Amino acid sequence: MNAPANLLNLDEFERAALAVLPQAVYDYYAGGAEDEVTLRENRAAFARYALRPRVLVDVSRIDSTVELLGKRIAGPLLIAPTAFQKLAHPEGELAAARAAAHRNTPYIASTVSTTPIEAIAAAAPGSNIWLQLYVFRDREITRELVQRAEQSGCRALCLTVTVPVQGKRERDARNQFSLPDGIEMANFSGLRQAQLPEGKGSRLEAFIQREFDDSLTWSAVEWLASISSLPILLKGICHPQDAELAIDHGAAGVIVSNHGGRQLDSAIATLDALPAVADAVDGRIPVLLDGGIRRGSDVLKALALGATATLIGRPVLWGLAVGGQAGVDAVLSLVLDEVARVSALCGLRSPTSASPDLLSRI
Amino acid sequence: MNAPANLLNLDEFERAALAVLPQAVYDYYAGGAEDEVTLRENRAAFARYALRPRVLVDVSRIDSTVELLGKRIAGPLLIAPTAFQKLAHPEGELAAARAAAHRNTPYIASTVSTTPIEAIAAAAPGSNIWLQLYVFRDREITRELVQRAEQSGCRALCLTVTVPVQGKRERDARNQFSLPDGIEMANFSGLRQAQLPEGKGSRLEAFIQREFDDSLTWSAVEWLASISSLPILLKGICHPQDAELAIDHGAAGVIVSNHGGRQLDSAIATLDALPAVADAVDGRIPVLLDGGIRRGSDVLKALALGATATLIGRPVLWGLAVGGQAGVDAVLSLVLDEVARVSALCGLRSPTSASPDLLSRI
Amino acid sequence: MNAPANLLNLDEFERAALAVLPQAVYDYYAGGAEDEVTLRENRAAFARYALRPRVLVDVSRIDSTVELLGKRIAGPLLIAPTAFQKLAHPEGELAAARAAAHRNTPYIASTVSTTPIEAIAAAAPGSNIWLQLYVFRDREITRELVQRAEQSGCRALCLTVTVPVQGKRERDARNQFSLPDGIEMANFSGLRQAQLPEGKGSRLEAFIQREFDDSLTWSAVEWLASISSLPILLKGICHPQDAELAIDHGAAGVIVSNHGGRQLDSAIATLDALPAVADAVDGRIPVLLDGGIRRGSDVLKALALGATATLIGRPVLWGLAVGGQAGVDAVLSLVLDEVARVSALCGLRSPTSASPDLLSRI
């Protein structure tokens, strides 16, 4: 009944996931910081634009593919990094990465995955895996991760810059959310005892408190570039001057992101932040966007305002919860289908042709 | 109690229809694509304008008539094409066309009517029937329809350009909506077996999938003009450049339409799209508008922003459901009365005198 | 418990009135045309402005009085004409006029009052009664009314220009609202049989249909001026060009009004229409406003945007329903108190000092 193939849209996936997930896990995934204003605004920002379609264009061959970092992917769509995917489904990251590979969609593995990066990268032939990471206080931990990512064949690094300190996630505090037994931050199981804090549940928080480096500056991007030949994308750029700085410090791309509304509540919606960032970047590097994408039309709006591609995070978790690999596959398929359909209905042979002319402010 | 004559406004007609129609039929008629944003925005756009009336104008002789394609009609009002009218009432298109003729209101027959175009056109003396159509992949099907329309005395062709692919109508998917036994796409009953897909229910979808031509371009308009002497209106123009192209390719009129919110969700509300289209057309051909018209004041707002006339679709179906020909007649009468009354209250001897000066943005 | 003196604001008066009035009478008073959009917008327009107060002004002697047509009245407040006040309370217009006289507030008697104008004008010493009227098709009816008004000592005529045709009031149609036995249009009881249509209930509608003149033009204002020496105010001006015409044709004042949202639904809110009208008038004649005034702060906002004074209609009916003369007195007292208090809190020694500088658009 709730088989992934029967679910008609991403909101239905979310409702189906809510029905199968423990409440605290659902809340951990679904929630945002404080009053969740940014969480809502991320979606509301899309609703402030309407599409002005063109007609009588031959759209018999919609080409949704996008060239990104030298590789052609199925559409302007990536899987955003999200933590602890085994909380959603026993196969966790492996299931999601396999579905991504099957749909030729980049999968950005979270640093705090419940499967080691090596296993994720090896999960499926043709996979296009990136590793999301932080520059930890103990830079050796980061260096080791980067080396493992390179050796595993990861194609890019995605440095999250939105967590100098942890956001205030009140749902988790209310639920006293903690990782259940058997769910591990798998990339760190090889760390020496001295490196990883002890204790179930509070482990992540303790690790974050100790290792998340609130003194990080742009030189960290240069350091990261110095230890890896992989392209580095910065995830969490909302200000045009930071976009300039990102390019100055060697970033291969920026992701306009507010961490899904989980860090700074009241932060600008990503779609609202996009135009100024895209203007500043001016085509020099790819500009990606996450936050609030729930429809193919949302993807088109982001592209019309200057994004190269978009990321979805929570919907992938809902797919995973509902049907494991098949669920994620259904989610990706659904969004890619919507992108193609909306492109056709807008008279665009490719979503990448979307320009501001497509949009009308409501 | 719900006799058409007792219903005070179009929303009451809708509620009365909801009470008598099977839910899946109501949903098929009432629903829009995806999240039905455009469905709602079509109406919301009217609410963003207020009327600034003039007073002490002699309005004792309101003339609501409009000259359209060389014929004077009762008011700035047409019946929009809607599919499968026998689902609403056993007499279907015949009842609606007779009411339209009685009220001197053009009736645009849908290509996927449940009554053949010949019977619709013959239904009533003085009828002003147009045929809505698509240019199918198999152009002979279209050519034959056009010939039948001409032979039946249809006065115009209305080419729908909003369906390169089918919109995603989730209500219908949830309801597994299909045509019941005995309801046919009557214009195609003469098609050879080979031309029409088999199987109840999925028939329309299969037909659409096979025959709807997503490679159609503006040359199709020229082709259509080459096989018919009837004026051709393009239904689904929301962009000023497409309005220019329509004129360039010989269109006799354009209809600003988003297919009632049933195709591209998040498409611009028709009233929001109207001004730029009317500007581009600059009086060279009529500019019609459909989508969200529920009050006489809505008609006036559309005319003030440049429309020559407006179309109502769903309200006609509600009239049909509630009372057959008498119901449609009551709907038309009600809207025409409201148009005359609002004109008088605005100090306009004719709704066609409405100009932007009448409007105030809220 | 609901004694007028215990009611804290006009909304409480309305709720108390709702509790004592027959539903159909409440609906007749409270309702507006069609979807009641204008009814709501009249109030919403006030909410779009905030007040930016000044401080440390000596407000120990607030002078709320206003000079209007050569007479100093208690505040920038008049009682708007409303029909059939005996529906609210057996003493009807007499009670209201007495309260008005007691509060030195002009009372504008409705043409379709349930008490003759002579009795209203004689009700109280010091009364400042105006007569609201229409120029009927049979001008002798109007001429006679004007003479009676003059002989009764009325001080002004208020010509309503918003009713070329009757608005569509759906609540009344649903309720099949009609005047109960014993409630008469008292100004017309002297009319010859031939002049007044027969039949209970439908009488007003029949009278209106026969006598309301939809061919009226500006010459009617001149005609009215030619038969009376009383100042003539035009009630229902929302367009600056009509304000110009009003002055050109000898009007002594204009009232920005949409007939309380009872005629043209979707008409511009009166506060939104005010600035352009006040600009056009440029101080040459008084500009009054009615529609949506429920708080002293609303009065101040209207004055800040150019009104000389404001009218309240429905709240007076609620006062009447709740407590007859004492109820109306309480309503007037409450609003005048609020006007004085708000003036003091804004740092204005007189509400007439309000200027656009007081306002901030929200």
Add this chain to the structure above:
Amino acid sequence: MNAPANLLNLDEFERAALAVLPQAVYDYYAGGAEDEVTLRENRAAFARYALRPRVLVDVSRIDSTVELLGKRIAGPLLIAPTAFQKLAHPEGELAAARAAAHRNTPYIASTVSTTPIEAIAAAAPGSNIWLQLYVFRDREITRELVQRAEQSGCRALCLTVTVPVQGKRERDARNQFSLPDGIEMANFSGLRQAQLPEGKGSRLEAFIQREFDDSLTWSAVEWLASISSLPILLKGICHPQDAELAIDHGAAGVIVSNHGGRQLDSAIATLDALPAVADAVDGRIPVLLDGGIRRGSDVLKALALGATATLIGRPVLWGLAVGGQAGVDAVLSLVLDEVARVSALCGLRSPTSASPDLLSRI
């Protein structure tokens, strides 16, 4: 369960307080004037701005301290004066002042406190107490209060200018709110019988009616300055010209305030009034703001628009109600934590670095 330390945000403190306070006391604290439009707008104004964070800034040493009137305080935060704190907790002002001292946060004592100013000032070492006051009709009362404040070591005077007359607080009228036995306006217990009106409950109102001076002008500020060497801040400035006048008359600071929405309903939200006031002041004196601050992000927004610091009033009462001194301490700690966290997440080493560039209008 509702222990202060478990409460996650200020709204939770309010809900917890609602559960323990008598309804009439809660209403007295929580309510505003008339329709409470300004009460709501104070908060809504913050929601109209989003934050555009900067990243990769070293925020390891967030310095939230602010220099205010020559003293460095813990953050851009003060406790606003609120009346009758013993209604919230038996220890009333003493508890609040001790918590304030503990958190190095200025405590502005209300003139109508339930504890004498001497006791409040003596409550805790390191306290930074200001006295809020009015210039009464009987200026000797004010002079005496000022002397007591000086002798007690108060560091500033805060003259409230929003009460020429009392606001219309309808909740209190409905509740017939009065001070219970044993709750006194403690600063006035030494007044001669002749100076203080008799009678429980109505005492405050009678005192206000007799002593609040609606003829006060700017000369009162000069008079106050002439009798005290303490810096004088004016609380209730919303207009840039009043800010100019404040400086001209010797004010040491202004507080943009609408008295928490308790005086002039429909008054401009303080955040909306701030930019013009800050522009006029142009850094010459501190500009504080109260009204609607409920999150650290609100504080940042106020600072970005020109405020030097902000005040919270009601949240302190909720803390007091829930836990006395510990509750107030928890409230202060929570807001200061949020300010630091939000600063870090915005890439600001100090909240005082916030500029308009941080903000995006939604």
